[in-house]
Amino acid sequence: MKTLRDRVLEEALRNAVEHGGKAVAKAVLSKILGSEPALRQRVAEVKQVVEEVVEEVNSMDLGVQKRVLAEKFGGQEPMRRRDVGETRLPPPLPGAVEGKVVTRLPPEPSGYMHLGHALAGLINEHYARRYGGKLWLRFEDTNPRKARLEFYESFRKGYRWLGIEWDFEKNNSDDMESYYMYAERMIREGFLYPCFCSSEEMHRQRAQGIGCKHRGLVGEAGLETWEKALNRVYGEGEVSFRLVGEMSSPNTALRDPVMFRIVDHPHPLKGREYVVWPTYDFAAAVQDALCGVTHVLRSSEFAFRDELQNMIRGILGLSNPVYVEFSRFEFRGATTSKREIRSLIEEKVVSGWDDPRLSTIEAVKRRGILPQAIREFTLTYAGVTQAKKIFDWSLLHSINRKHLDPVARRLWFVASPVKLRLINHKRAEVEVPYHPSTNMGKRVVKAGETLYISGPDAENLGVGEVFRLKLLTNVKVVEKGAGEVVGEVVEGPPLKDGRIIQWVSEDNRRVKVIRYGPLFTEDGSVDRKSLWVEEGLAEAAVETVAFEEVVQFERYGFVRRDSPDELRFVYCHD
Structure with missing residues (x-):
């Protein structure tokens, strides 16, 4: 069942696509209330959701709107695929002089790096490089009760993972x-x-x-x-x-x-x-002057401090930078507050700073998000604006999918497996490429009379139905029982209509996939059941997947190997 927000998102996307990329909030609200009269009793709530979603949709370009509509709601127009690395540059920097721009990455080492730090860091790096300037990494570590060595290293690793290179590094505590x-x-x-x-x-x-x-x-x-x-x-x-x-x-x-x-x-x-x-x-205030910072690019939550820091520098006779503020980056159902994350860990709501429901860099790495996808998302869609933005993960996922598609191997997997016993089936071998269009090699899958299909596929099959086992044979269902489907091989060419079903052979491996949903519900409460483990069977070649490698389980989604010792994966996205 769709949530209110999903219904609004679908309507806003359709409205935007129909009007050249800009959804009209009044039209979306009218459509929602007209299609579901019961919602008129909650008009204030619905209006707020509409305004938030329309703002989010209008921050996407038309191509992204079309793709998200197609992928999430079955819209008719797929998104134009941008070339990998193609971006729409942020606006020029006010007061910038070629070769003189100095920006900074100023993390407080009181927690692990999160997406908000990443997006702000990429913007600061972008402008330093765009104008041939310099970039500082400067740890704001003058609260000894919060600073920890592991947090310093978290930021260094995170920035390097994103491809950010800084020219100078120092700690505020050095001065x-x-x-x-x-x-x-x-x-x-x-x-x-x-x-x-x-x-x-x-x-x-x-x-x-x-x-x-x-x-x-x-x-x-x-x-x-x-x-x-x-x-x-x-x-x-x-x-x-x-x-x-x-x-x-x-x-x-x-x-x-x-x-x-x-x-x-x-x-x-x-x-x-x-x-x-x-x-x-x-x-x-002192460090920005000592480091020669010309432009302070940061989220607008700090704007009220600009006047104070300028006052301090004025008293000391130090120069002031140019301030450029942008809205805080937030993702729906997650938090970028280190204080909130620390509390969630202490209360054992999440397992640690790398829990995949969080927005920390360690968490999104476990989710298979690539650094180049975060960079493209930041420079193309997030940008430098003071308009409040709460992004839906689906936008980042669609960009990440574009980067993963050409490089991720495909493997076969069935969730909640059910045995499929084939009558009159001769043992066969199927040669399967690891990628449909890129030469990544092939493997041979041997199929005997016992195979396994996914629980949902088995449940949807009816006795007498004819379906196609992918790359293998046509099968007619002759019997369904508890935990087993019996099928009869039907000779002939592949079916033109009818369903194609994924399968694995008896030579399989048991696999666990960590799945998750939004940590926070629409009303802001914590969903303690938002993480679960799904078990299934994968083909034997799953053992060749390296630790931290992302592959696609066909007809299931992209997954990332989460353990060097166990066949445990974290679900990325479809």
């Missing part, structure tokens, strides 16, 4: 002495003061626009407290150092934010060498 120098200067000049308020009191002040009673502790008084903090006189939460900002500003980020705080926790790179750590805003 602690520079931060301290700037902090002392700001205290001396009256721009930074020590605050002894609790976090609750500080939150109240900032929410109400009330200045802190410690605001006057600048100059020598502030420096004395600063030295004590550096010498570990204070513990966590006892003192912080706040910017003298603008308490009346409508941008709450400017209301005397904390610039330095005490974090008494070992750092994965610096150990216990430091205890007073800069906050994200202070470190990022």
Whole structure:
């Protein structure tokens, strides 16, 4: 049964194809309500779904709309296949000077890399290379409680996997002495003061626009407290150092934010060498200037911080970059929030950072998504726009399929297998190519009187029906019982009509396929049953599939081998 969103998506795609690539929300809403009058009781909900889906559909080009319609809903026009690697370039970069552009990859090593990082990274790399500039990899690691060595490496591996090459690498934690120098200067000049308020009191002040009673502790008084903090006189939460900002500003980020705080926790790179750590805003503001970053390209959730970081640089006499914001990249039914992912892992809802229901790079690699597909998706369809986008996985899958089709071997597999016993069948050998159009070699499959077909195929067969076993023979069903179908070989040419059924011989191997659906339902709740294991039988040649290789189980879908020791696969897509 189709969900509301699926019904809306189908109608929006049809409307868009009919109107040259642009769906009209009012027309889609009218069609949905007209075809299902019961939905008129939920018009507000339906309208919201329509608006979201129409925005998503209109972000696709016409060719993609046609292909998704054809593949997902049986539309008549297939998508024009782009050449592999063909992209539609993002718009020019404002203020860019050839050879002078400097962008950055600024991950916080507090979790594993996810698709949001990948898409943002590809955009930053694209502009650096487009203008003959430079690209930094800079770890924002000034929260020692969150940073872990494995997370640094996750980003390095992830960016390399995507084909991103950076020119320079550094850690924000490498410049602690520079931060301290700037902090002392700001205290001396009256721009930074020590605050002894609790976090609750500080939150109240900032929410109400009330200045802190410690605001006057600048100059020598502030420096004395600063030295004590550096010498570990204070513990966590006892003192912080706040910017003298603008308490009346409508941008709450400017209301005397904390610039330095005490974090008494070992750092994965610096150990216990430091205890007073800069906050994200202070470190990022300084680093963008020190690295000579000309353009900050990032998701719009950070936009309210631009003014604060410019204020910090203004006080210190440092240059400001050009900001280019784009909407946060999200995929339906998944989350890119490291905090949410960490919580899901701790609650054992998912098995780890590489659970295939997640949007981490390790998860999408397990799903068989290729780096070139992510690159094409980013530069051609995601792009640089502030319009909120929640992408359906089917768009990325359609691009990935285009890249997999020419290179993935085909193998035979049947899910939920049922025995097929053939009467009057002579043992035969079938020569089967590994790919229908590319020369990848062949294998010989031996077929005796006992074969196996999939459970759904067996269930749909009727006694007396004649069908074709792929590349083998015609068969008439003479009997159906529990767990077995008995068929009689019918001599003659392949059937012109009638069904063609996939099969495997007795020389097979038992295989497990990890299947999954959206982790989050439409109402935002977690679907704890969204991952399951499907068992089946594959031909003996399945043992030649290498660990992490993607193949296509014919008439089933693309799968990726998930274990070097077991015949366990993860389903990719159809």
